[in-house]
Amino acid sequence: xxxxxxxxxxxxxxxxxxxxxxxxxxxxxxxxxxxxxxxxxxxxxxxxxxxxxxxxxxxxxxxxxxxxxxxxxxxxxxxxxxxxxxxxxxxxxxxxxxxxxxxxxxxxxxxxxxxx
Amino acid sequence: xxxxxxxxxxxxxxxxxxxxxxxxxxxxxxxxxxxxxxxxxxxxxxxxxxxxxxxxxxxxxxxxxxxxxxxxxxxxxxxxxxxxxxxxxxxxxxxxxxxxxxxxxxxxxxxxx
Numbered sequence: 001x002x003x004x005x006x007x008x009x010x011x012x013x014x015x016x017x018x019x020x021x022x023x024x025x026x027x028x029x030x031x032x033x034x035x036x037x038x039x040x041x042x043x044x045x046x047x048x049x050x051x052x053x054x055x056x057x058x059x060x061x062x063x064x065x066x067x068x069x070x071x072x073x074x075x076x077x078x079x080x081x082x083x084x085x086x087x088x089x090x091x092x093x094x095x096x097x098x099x100x101x102x103x104x105x106x107x108x109x110x111x112x113x114x115x116x
Numbered sequence: 117x118x119x120x121x122x123x124x125x126x127x128x129x130x131x132x133x134x135x136x137x138x139x140x141x142x143x144x145x146x147x148x149x150x151x152x153x154x155x156x157x158x159x160x161x162x163x164x165x166x167x168x169x170x171x172x173x174x175x176x177x178x179x180x181x182x183x184x185x186x187x188x189x190x191x192x193x194x195x196x197x198x199x200x201x202x203x204x205x206x207x208x209x210x211x212x213x214x215x216x217x218x219x220x221x222x223x224x225x226x227x228x229x
Contacts, residue, residue, distance in 0.1 A: 044208075044220040103175075
């Protein structure tokens with residue numbers, strides 16, 4: 001079956017530090033890959049996505065590149081802010097013939113805390 | 117404002133007392149689903165619906181029921197809640213299976229004593 005593995009957390013950084021959160025996946029088909037963010041007390045919001053190999057998703061200074069050869073989708077940001085403190089989830093959605101099965105398979109989440 | 121709403125946001129109940137968590141979206145989305153979030157496990161899908169009167173099981177459906185009588189509503193029913201259903205529940209929707217981005221509700225935190 002499909003699975004997503006994220007780096008162990010929590011991650012604690014100082015403001016303006018470089019962020020990497022690792023994500024690797026296992027899928028039998030050709031998945032789309034996502035990063036969702038969950039701010040305290042809120043639901044999940046889509047941060048970025050990539051639908052095919054070598055695509056780069058980007059949003060709010062965050063980036064992730066779909067690497068089929070290493071089955072990875074690592075999240076990066078060059079300079080984090082206190083407001084980036086949240087839980088980050090890597091997820092995949094498997095497709096067949098261009099149509100999504102709909103279900104998101106999530107990693108376990110990584111808690112990020114950024115200090116001033 | 118386009119949104120997914122859930123009610124209640126917090127609920128404490130006792131074992132065996134039937135409860136319903138409502139979910140509603142105002143975006144005319146076809147696809148809706150329920151997830152539960154548990155520490156160290158991420159989110160796992162409970163049930164999903166591809167359209168009105170079309171529902172199917174996700175990865176962890178035991179102990180839950182759903183219905184989809186109207187396009188905008190997708191309630192989650194716990195007929196006889198047990199303590200292992202204590203969790204944080206999220207409803208999500210997307211325009212269709214071709215539109216993969218899912219929009220999540222704010223969550224319902226359930227405690228079963």
